[in-house]
Amino acid sequence: MIMLGMICIRACSRLAGCRTATRVRSVHSITGITAAQIDEEVAKLLELKAQLGGDDGKHQFVLKTAKGTRDYNPKQMAIREKVFNTIIGCFKRHGAETIDTPVFELKETLTGKYGEDSKLIYDLKDQGGELLSLRYDLTVPFARYLAMNKITNIKRYHIAKVYRRDNPAMTRGRYREFYQCDFDIAGQYDAMIPDAECLKIVHEILSELDLGDFRIKVNDRRILDGMFAVCGVPDDKFRTICSTVDKLDKMPWEDVKKEMVNEKGLSEEAADQIGEYVSMQGGMDLAERLLQDQKMCQSKLACAGLSDIKLLFSYLQLFQVTDKVVFDLSLARGLDYYTGIIYEAVLTQAGVAPVTAEAQNGAPGEESVSVGSVAGGGRYDGLVGMFDPKGRKVPCVGVSIGIERVFSIMEQKAEASAEKVRTTEVQVMVASAQKNLLEEKLKLITELWNAGIKAEVMYKKNPKLLSQLQHCEESGIPLVAILGEQELKDGVVKLRVVATREEADISRADLIDEIRRRTSEA
Template identity: 45%
Template sequence: MSEGCAEKGSVTLKTPKGTRDYSREWLRLRCRVIDCVRECCLAHDAEELDTPCFELRDLLSNKYGEDQKLIYHLEDFDGELLSLRYDLTVPFARYLGANRMVGGMRRFQVGKVYRRDNPKMNRGRMREFFQCDFDIAGRNAGPMVADAEVLLVAVRVLDKLRLPSYVIKLNHRKVLQGVLMECGVEQRQIRTVCSSIDKLDKRDWSEVRSELVSQKDIPEAIADRIGQYVTTNRTLDALRADPSLQKSKQVSEGLVEIDALLSHLESFRVRERVVFDCALARGLDYYTGVIYEAVLTGVEEGSVGTVAAGGRYDGLVGKIAGGGLNVPCVGISFGIERIVTVLEERMRLFPALFRPVETEVYVASAQSGFLSQRLGLVRTLLDAGLSVGYSGKQRAKFLDQVQYCENNHIPFCLVIGQSEVEDGVVKLREVETRTESVIKRDCLVEEMKRLVADFHHRQAQQIEKNGFPLLTASRPQ
């Protein structure tokens, strides 16, 4: 991976601030992660959607609260003001509105989004990053059933990726608002207080408290009451037992929905993955019901934490489309870069399993000439479904070619020269063991297919043993 920071020659060769190039291992992993999410979503009766990377600027206005300032704008060209998308949710709501999809839709979307954040590369947060979203729009199910299914999708994706242990934190906007109002926070300050509380996964309560008091003019007594709910008394039982919350209509409405959700999660057999957490706030403006975050547990402070997050946003489509259109929605967004970061750290431990290229056979040159025979052999092996590298030089050093195979964990190397052509054979070198043998040209294709299949079988066993199902060759023979 390069961050392309070198400045050389006639133009600056760096990538824009907060962006980077991705290569090889990273992309092979990313591709598998996206395939995994896509496969899970398709298995949940969902259809894919793709929207443009930029939208009309008006659409993106007043949707993201304090994050509004992070949106990239395009230069005005022909009077149409455009901005790069900030997430996949608002474009989805625009699609639902434009197509008057009152019947709803189960959709997933994979794409890059753009936020002019302060890049924190060590947390996997960049100005350009991938999201995979799964959302259920419309009122086609009993109360909280869709919400439960979204969490089932989250569990199935994260389990399939075999991420380290994680937990899904759950809260409800109404519960949080009710609690804050009971603490004495005024209605108009609820959003900004939520923004501060949302930082509790990265900062101590003392820091958040001082932000509330000094920057947001929350009286100290109120801040301390908030502190009780977002530090110690964060469980569902604590809220239920709290006498001062009994009379809050918002809290009790929220708790009814939480109870229904937990019951469906029992039916889906994912209840044990979810914990209620009154301190979960989610920064975005558009959430109206349950909110949740999948958080890795047992990882170091300051490293990748949240790998998926979402919630219910019932008002967004109506706000965008107007005309009283009512399409309630609930969804989740997977943070692809963060997931890849976690997986990559583990997979780097197994370079022979996590090969940088898919190449299975290398056609080497042992002496000058015979180029056309080599090219013909390359085509033959490709047609047999094998992945093939080769030397295209008229004259190449044999040891350099073997070194290339070793560096890239290419298992087999074939050699043709004068004597092989005369004898109607090809020399085979098994790269790891450095053993050599001779194969008759007539049975070369079948023999190589068999050897490559054996190789993948051995790899698959090692991979399974080490618990990395994602590494399984994408094209097993």
């Protein structure tokens, strides 16, 4: 304990040097202290704190996962695997490669990419060395990867966990650790072809996952910015007004307008003009109509966006997905880095989903109730350039599947369904009714494993037949290979079908083929 005090004194006396700093105007010329010295003192103080903590009363051990995180149990993992297979299958069908990046990045890599949301980034403790942060999404690491490796063309998917120190509302399927499933196309290509493929992919995935009806809303940042300009929003208010528009899927128009006028200081007139535009929804026809709109036409930016929306819809028609896609001028999306087309998919069937938000566009209850976003994305042509020393741009467009919400829905469906979720794929249980047959069972299961059959045996010398059969019932194992003295003598195995309790003697030589035949997916 005397030692403790000494550390403390040493820490203080070293720091005394920094008092002189008041007299100098430049940090550079503080002679008494350096960053390394501060590190040292900080380490000592933290050590002192650790020792204080160690003595501070009885420590209560809490058995839990970190706030906002969860374990996945085997059942949840089985569902997760199924969902991933569907999604990865689609990404591969579209010719995507995959990459992986570390879970943490240099802190500065993430700095200045997320606007206000930066406060939600998890930082690692400074334990000496680099300052690190957990990734907040997969898009910024992707852009860093492209710039670092000077890649100008790639179509890749990336499925991994990202981290946000958000206020978790876990009952609604929101976590601080959660998966993102991203598909992105980087490269200088002809307009709207990759953008249309991203929407085709969302359409395929949501259809295949069978989550109920959905709608994909599409808009363009340039149309939004142009609209703000022609409605008389001052340039420096585009961003903040945009983030207010983004709330239209959760708030009625009246409240959104109030925020614009009262909080953000927009004129009532400008707000009303915006209100008129953001209530518009349609398809290619709407884009054509707006291209004729006297006011909208004043903005070249908006016109470029509208022409692209038109082109996009022509490709979407060829892809046969226009049934679900809506051009919706109220769609804004929060992230700073979007530069063109943006989109968001929402489930429109009530009942299946965890979130019941207010309906759209100031008419609560008028339309089918939105149940929250399950996919979103857009074009971000400037992000990679932020990482390139020479600012060279690599145009990108991508989509992120909101997989956690999909998991929630699938879990609820599994709960509700009578069908049991299997957590293993075991085809056969090697069992015996008599004692002292462990050796024979191990010999048999070795044959099965070596032939690639998925098989289990109980880790008991003499388990009861009943408990062996019960295990099969519980885990959904379809077959039991039963060994007994008689079977060994006859060179056969009694193969039992768990569901029907049918039994048949199968010669040892035919067993593997017979198991394969009976368990092959028809």
